[in-house]
Amino acid sequence: MTRIAAPAERRAPWFLALLPSLVVLLLVFGLPLLELVYVSFHPTGGPAQIGPGLTLENYTVVFEDRLFADVMARTVGLGLAVVLCCLVVGYPVSYLLARATGSWRGTAFFLVTVSLLVSSVVRNLGWFPILGESGVVNWILTSTGVIQTPLRLVGNIVGVMIGLVHAELPIMILTLTTVIRRIEPDLEEAAQSLGGGPVAVFWRVLLPLSLPGVISGSLLIFTLSISAFTTPAILGGNRVLIMAIYIAQQFQIVLDYPAGASAAIMLLVTAAGLTWAATRIRARGGEAG
Amino acid sequence: MSDVVFDRVEKMFGDFPAVRQTSFDVAPGEFVTLLGPSGSGKTTCLRMVAGFVAPTAGRILLGGRDVTRMPANRRNIGMVFQSYALFPHYTVAENIAFGLKVRRVGRAEREARVAEALRLVRLEAFAARYPAQLSGGQRQRVALARAVVIRPDVLLLDEPLAALDLKLREELQVEIKRVQSELNMTTLFVTHDQGEALSMSDRIAVMQAGGIVQMAAPHALYERPNCRFVANFLGRTNLIEVEVAGRLADGATAVRAVRGEGGWAVAGAPDQVFAIGERCFLATRPEHVRLGGSPEQAFEGVVRNLIYQGSLWQVEIEGRHGEALSALVGAGDAVPTRGAAVRASWDPARSFLLKAEEPAM
Numbered sequence: 321m322t323r324i325a326a327p328a329e330r331r332a333p334w335f336l337a338l339l340p341s342l343v344v345l346l347l348v349f350g351l352p353l354l355e356l357v358y359v360s361f362h363p364t365g366g367p368a369q370i371g372p373g374l375t376l377e378n379y380t381v382v383f384e385d386r387l388f389a390d391v392m393a394r395t396v397g398l399g400l401a402v403v404l405c406c407l408v409v410g411y412p413v414s415y416l417l418a419r420a421t422g423s424w425r426g427t428a429f430f431l432v433t434v435s436l437l438v439s440s441v442v443r444n445l446g447w448f449p450i451l452g453e454s455g456v457v458n459w460i461l462t463s464t465g466v467i468q469t470p471l472r473l474v475g476n477i478v479g480v481m482i483g484l485v486h487a488e489l490p491i492m493i494l495t496l497t498t499v500i501r502r503i504e505p506d507l508e509e510a511a512q513s514l515g516g517g518p519v520a521v522f523w524r525v526l527l528p529l530s531l532p533g534v535i536s537g538s539l540l541i542f543t544l545s546i547s548a549f550t551t552p553a554i555l556g557g558n559r560v561l562i563m564a565i566y567i568a569q570q571f572q573i574v575l576d577y578p579a580g581a582s583a584a585i586m587l588l589v590t591a592a593g594l595t596w597a598a599t600r601i602r603a604r605g606g607e608a609g
Numbered sequence: 610m611s612d613v614v615f616d617r618v619e620k621m622f623g624d625f626p627a628v629r630q631t632s633f634d635v636a637p638g639e640f641v642t643l644l645g646p647s648g649s650g651k652t653t654c655l656r657m658v659a660g661f662v663a664p665t666a667g668r669i670l671l672g673g674r675d676v677t678r679m680p681a682n683r684r685n686i687g688m689v690f691q692s693y694a695l696f697p698h699y700t701v702a703e704n705i706a707f708g709l710k711v712r713r714v715g716r717a718e719r720e721a722r723v724a725e726a727l728r729l730v731r732l733e734a735f736a737a738r739y740p741a742q743l744s745g746g747q748r749q750r751v752a753l754a755r756a757v758v759i760r761p762d763v764l765l766l767d768e769p770l771a772a773l774d775l776k777l778r779e780e781l782q783v784e785i786k787r788v789q790s791e792l793n794m795t796t797l798f799v800t801h802d803q804g805e806a807l808s809m810s811d812r813i814a815v816m817q818a819g820g821i822v823q824m825a826a827p828h829a830l831y832e833r834p835n836c837r838f839v840a841n842f843l844g845r846t847n848l849i850e851v852e853v854a855g856r857l858a859d860g861a862t863a864v865r866a867v868r869g870e871g872g873w874a875v876a877g878a879p880d881q882v883f884a885i886g887e888r889c890f891l892a893t894r895p896e897h898v899r900l901g902g903s904p905e906q907a908f909e910g911v912v913r914n915l916i917y918q919g920s921l922w923q924v925e926i927e928g929r930h931g932e933a934l935s936a937l938v939g940a941g942d943a944v945p946t947r948g949a950a951v952r953a954s955w956d957p958a959r960s961f962l963l964k965a966e967e968p969a970m
């Protein structure tokens with residue numbers, strides 16, 4: 321028997337087809353990144369200049385510069401607060417969505433996903449008529465006499481939080497809904513029949529079984545929150561100094577490129593690490609379920 | 610006093626009646642089975658007792674308390690699900706301890722009771738395992754232990770054996786029955802398997818289309834079904850369309866076939882009154898039909914089919930006018946061949962009459 325020559329042997333390796341796009345990606349993303357790394361290890365040489373010699377100073381500044389430490393603390397605090405809000409608001413919604421049957425389940429899912437597709441600029445600007453000094457919220461609060469003077473809800477960290485929670489809630493909901501749906505409703509009924517009230521059912525059954533989703537969703541949203549730029553820029557009015565804003569200022573206003581570069585690298589490494597962790601947890605949760 | 614009282618309970622889903630005005634009760638320590646085909650409302654009844662479904666009318670009492678509006682977690686019931694519903698993140702011992710923990714039973718007592726429950730279902734060696742590391746039969750025993758360890762007022766089981774294969778199913782029937790009688794546990798059991806119902810229950814309620822058509826002890830139900838549905842849901846029953854011809858001296862009823870010339874005496878005590886000339890059905894079980902016998906009490910026909918069942922042959926006989934009769938013949942006895950003309954007969958006391966109309970539902 322002569323073996324039939326497999327046509328594949330003559331074909332070009334499959335990855336050659338990817339080559340053009342790989343080259344483009346490398347040029348567009350890889351090179352600037354490398355340059356960022358390179359710059360971050362050099363001292364500043366005056367406005368928009370890079371000094372000679374190598375240094376770790378741009379990284380050790382974390383431990384010395386009070387201002388930068390504040391920026392980091394504020395960023396982490398904001399991330400944690402957004403995660404917490406998304407969990408508290410998102411969990412009940414996800415539960416209802418996961419247990420929903422019939423026709424409105426599709427509708428609800430559509431509404432959740434479609435809000436992910438709205439441009440972040442549009443979404444953020446949409447908050448001004450609602451949260452502004454003469455916006456809907458303040459109008460209701462003042463006209464009902466709950467408060468006398470309007471609250472500041474935009475141009476500060478509150479506005480940034482509201483904007484981020486709004487932007488990232490759908491992601492949390494989609495993540496949680498997926499894991500909650502995998503929990504058999506029978507388990508909740510078994511817990512109830514054994515005498516468990518709603519609190520016991522939540523803490524002893526639902527939460528432990530949805531923990532992979534809670535953790536990976538939280539990591540994801542924390543990552544998105546600490547690296548967000550558009551929302552803090554628009555709703556924080558450039559007054560809320562968090563990492564992304566700080567980095568932009570170093571490049572555009574202060575013109576200290578090495579400082580901006582090192583901050584960007586630190587943010588990038590943190591975000592990449594957290595995303596990796598979230599992916600690992602999700603993969604493990606998927607095996608268990 | 611009864612432990613479970615179902616008082617004119619009704620459940621509508623939209624305008625579909627899943628359970629129609631149904632009443633029954635379960636005495637303390639009694640094992641009652643709801644038996645019926647799929648969709649007859651058994652699960653809905655059980656879930657109303659458990660508190661997962663609210664009745665649209667009627668009352669449910671547990672141990673004398675009206676629980677109709679009480680949430681499930683305050684009813685003190687033990688429930689066993691077809692899906693086992695064990696908590697996958699807890700060990701066997703933790704699963705069993707769940708109901709005691711939420712009841713804030715102290716640690717020492719809790720551990721003692723969990724150990725006792727494990728002993729009861731003979732799973733002492735598996736306390737530290739997770740449900741995923743158990744077989745189906747073992748999981749259901751854990752579920753049973755978890756349900757009884759809280760000393761519920763009533764134990765509810767919804768087709769707990771349906772997911773198991775035949776041999777395990779039989780083993781677990783015995784196991785459940787043993788645990789139930791050891792604890793003298795008031796039990797409401799749901800199944801569509803007549804064999805399961807007959808072998809385990811003190812009483813069986815046969816359900817059809819959302820209502821109970823007959824409720825009686827297993828042998829009474831089997832010997833004296835009150836309608837054709839029950840007669841054919843529990844085992845098989847030969848039904849011959851007849852007309853009441855008259856009364857005989859010994860108290861039996863004489864009937865004659867609507868089609869053909871056959872005439873028989875029926876001596877099974879009737880629950881209902883049958884008028885002379887009334888059309889009804891003569892009912893007799895295949896195991897009471899024998900081949901041969903006297904011409905006065907005979908069904909003449911041709912063997913259409915022979916089905917081998919191990920210890921018995923099922924002989925399907927067709928009368929001259931298309932009437933069918935089935936007889937069970939011992940494998941050691943003479944078995945006719947297919948196509949042979951045979952005469953079958955039965956003891957008049959082993960036959961009874963059923964109304965032409967099914968009970969109004």
Ligand SMILES: Nc1ncnc2c1ncn2[C@@H]1O[C@H](COP(=O)(O)OP(=O)(O)O)[C@@H](O)[C@H]1O
Nearest residue numbers: 622626627645646647648649650651652653654
């Ligand atoms: N949540 C529900 N909504 C609508 N119809 C239901 C619901 N639950 C049960 N039913 C209907 O009620 C009838 C009885 O169901 P069920 O009690 O589950 O029957 P069984 O357990 O005897 O198979 C079925 O026709 C079923 O489709």
Ligand SMILES: [Mg+2]
Nearest residue numbers: 648651652653
């Ligand atoms: Mg059912």
